[in-house]
Amino acid sequence: xxxxxxxxxxxxxxxxxxxxxxxxxxxxxxxxxxxxxxxxxxxxxxxxxxxxxxxxxxxxxxxxxxxxxxxxxxxxxxxxxxxxxxxxxxxxxxxxxxxxxxxxxxxxxxxxxxxxxx
Amino acid sequence: xxxxxxxxxxxxxxxxxxxxxxxxxxxxxxxxxxxxxxxxxxxxxxxxxxxxxxxxxxxxxxxxxxxxxxxxxxxxxxxxxxxxxxxxxxxxxxxxxxxxxxxxxxxxxx
Numbered sequence: 001x002x003x004x005x006x007x008x009x010x011x012x013x014x015x016x017x018x019x020x021x022x023x024x025x026x027x028x029x030x031x032x033x034x035x036x037x038x039x040x041x042x043x044x045x046x047x048x049x050x051x052x053x054x055x056x057x058x059x060x061x062x063x064x065x066x067x068x069x070x071x072x073x074x075x076x077x078x079x080x081x082x083x084x085x086x087x088x089x090x091x092x093x094x095x096x097x098x099x100x101x102x103x104x105x106x107x108x109x110x111x112x113x114x115x116x117x118x
Numbered sequence: 119x120x121x122x123x124x125x126x127x128x129x130x131x132x133x134x135x136x137x138x139x140x141x142x143x144x145x146x147x148x149x150x151x152x153x154x155x156x157x158x159x160x161x162x163x164x165x166x167x168x169x170x171x172x173x174x175x176x177x178x179x180x181x182x183x184x185x186x187x188x189x190x191x192x193x194x195x196x197x198x199x200x201x202x203x204x205x206x207x208x209x210x211x212x213x214x215x216x217x218x219x220x221x222x223x224x225x226x227x228x
Contacts, residue, residue: 002160033216043161043206043218056214090160105149107216109161 003027004110006091012116018079021113025072025093031055032074033094033107034066038087049074081117088112120145120211124219132227134196139222141190141207149210150190152181154203155221161206165192197226 003026013019025032034046036059045058049068060066063081068074078085092107121144131137141150149168153161165174167183167190174181178201180193190207202225208218 002162035218042220045215045217048214050214058215092161105210106151106163106166108163109153111160 002108002110004091004093004108006089006110006113008113009111010114010116012118013081014118015081015083017081017117018077019081019115021076021078021089021091021115023074023076023091023093023110025074025091026108029093029095029108030072031094032068032072033092034060034074034076035090035092036087037090037112041087043090046076078115083117086115086117088114120147120209120215120217122207122209122217122219124205124207124222126222127220128223128225130225130227131194131197133198136196137194139192139194139205139207139224141192141209141219143188143190143209143217145211146185146188147209147212148185150183151208151210151216152190152192153206153208153218155206156203164205194224197224199226199228202226 005024007022030051033048037043046060047066048056052068063079066076090112091110094105094107123142152164155161165181170185172183178195183190204221204223206221208216
């Protein structure tokens with residue numbers, strides 16, 4: 001158990017709908033990362049938040065958005081869902097200091113949310 | 119844009135044999151990670167390599183990093199069935215993004 005929690009575990013919805021995925025990082029971790037894993041695209045970095053602020057953006061569609069709240073939990077919002085959005089969505093957390101230093105920045109992954117769009 | 123390439127993408131090997139998985143990346147980076155993923159499960163951190171020449175070992179797995187060649191290797195010694203999983207390498211871009219390789223699916227035959 002990594003200490004990162006994600007809800008829900010499974011989500012089945014229809015095209016055009018909107019869903020929210022939730023992530024709680026490990027205690028003490030300030031950074032949250034979101035990834036999408038699919039068979040054809042592999043593991044794709046979506047976005048990172050550090051202490052409530054967006055820090056890096058990857059291959060995140062405009063239909064997707066995320067935020068990190070003051071209690072450090074994060075939500076990933078997916079809207080106007082398409083069949084191709086079906087995937088496993090992982091959240092990860094790490095300590096990530098305010099500046100790069102000797103820390104490892106190891107990311108600890110949550111169990112994932114499996115999204116199926118029908 | 120940073121690209122991370124792993125090879126082989128699929129590896130079937132006999133128990134007791136040795137093999138190496140390679141991870142090449144296209145631009146300078148000083149942080150490389152190896153993760154393991156079991157089918158239907160999440161990713162588990164195996165190694166973090168932070169400097170040129172870094173070598174880390176855990177059980178039958180040993181990882182090394184050559185930043186000049188932009189190459190990391192994950193060496194498997196005397197493979198056992200429990201090592202069957204998908205192994206990912208991942209590289210920090212320096213801009214707080216982490217780019218993952220496509221993964222190497224390892225199957226160890228008993």
